[in-house]
Amino acid sequence: MLELVNINTYYGPSHVLQNVSFEVKKGEIVCLLGANAAGKTTTMKTIFGLVRPKSGSVLFEEKPIERTLTGDIVKSGMALVPEARRIFPRMSVLENLELGAYTRRNRVEVREDMERVCQIFPRVRDRLKQVAGTMSGGEQQMLAMARALMSRPRMLCMDEPSMGLSPMLVETVFDTILRIREEGVTIFLVEQNASMALSLADRGYVLQTGKIVLSDSAKNLLTNDLVRQAYLGGE
Numbered sequence: 001m002l003e004l005v006n007i008n009t010y011y012g013p014s015h016v017l018q019n020v021s022f023e024v025k026k027g028e029i030v031c032l033l034g035a036n037a038a039g040k041t042t043t044m045k046t047i048f049g050l051v052r053p054k055s056g057s058v059l060f061e062e063k064p065i066e067r068t069l070t071g072d073i074v075k076s077g078m079a080l081v082p083e084a085r086r087i088f089p090r091m092s093v094l095e096n097l098e099l100g101a102y103t104r105r106n107r108v109e110v111r112e113d114m115e116r117v118c119q120i121f122p123r124v125r126d127r128l129k130q131v132a133g134t135m136s137g138g139e140q141q142m143l144a145m146a147r148a149l150m151s152r153p154r155m156l157c158m159d160e161p162s163m164g165l166s167p168m169l170v171e172t173v174f175d176t177i178l179r180i181r182e183e184g185v186t187i188f189l190v191e192q193n194a195s196m197a198l199s200l201a202d203r204g205y206v207l208q209t210g211k212i213v214l215s216d217s218a219k220n221l222l223t224n225d226l227v228r229q230a231y232l233g234g235e
């Protein structure tokens with residue numbers, strides 16, 4: 001469904017993504033693990049056209065999108081939950097959700113989706129009129145996910161959904177990711193929280209200083225020596 005082929009992305013002279021290739025198949029949850037500054041966010045930005053790769057291609061449902069505008073990528077069926085949530089803090093929860101549907105024209109469908117999203121996220125429904133920036137970190141993460149779903153994506157990409165959340169909230173967020181997958185949405189997430197991400201994912205890749213160094217089933221990665229030492233605290 002999503003494929004990166006030999007992607008090279010630079011910031012000025014700095015070669016941040018080096019021949020990065022991986023794929024996410026329809027219906028899968030795939031995680032990309034990596035330490036600080038490994039290039040995880042840059043990978044997301046490259047997928048969504050927020051930075052342009054110097055070479056290589058990004059294919060979504062077999063069509064190249066590495067030169068496509070971000071808004072058109074969202075319209076074509078892939079949504080992003082950005083790092084640190086990036087909700088619109090001064091707007092209401094409802095306005096944030098409406099903005100998530102900005103690519104959509106059919107108001108009846110948008111209303112139906114608002115209902116569906118509120119069922120998945122009851123806390124969001126209870127707070128539609130609240131100013132989004134006054135919600136807790138966990139609630140803001142839920143709102144960011146709900147907003148992304150308002151574009152009715154077939155694929156959802158999430159940048160460190162567990163960041164800054166208590167272990168209990170991380171579990172809630174991850175349970176919600178499973179529920180979203182059950183609704184037929186394919187999921188790609190980048191995470192530093194390797195144990196949680198691998199407990200949820202089908203497969204994973206490990207990114208080290210801009211290169212993919214490992215690729216395996218989540219089950220095998222959990223017992224892999226490199227992963228255990230570098231990302232699971234040597235447990």
Ligand code: ATP
Pocket residue numbers: 011014016034035036037038039040041042043192
């Ligand atoms: P983190 O978990 O800290 O967000 P990350 O794996 O997402 O890490 P990136 O944000 O993709 O890492 O950054 C990869 C490298 O690129 C880092 O060395 C970072 O300093 C550098 N970098 C990121 N954004 C820019 C930018 N706009 N200009 C120049 N260098 C950048």
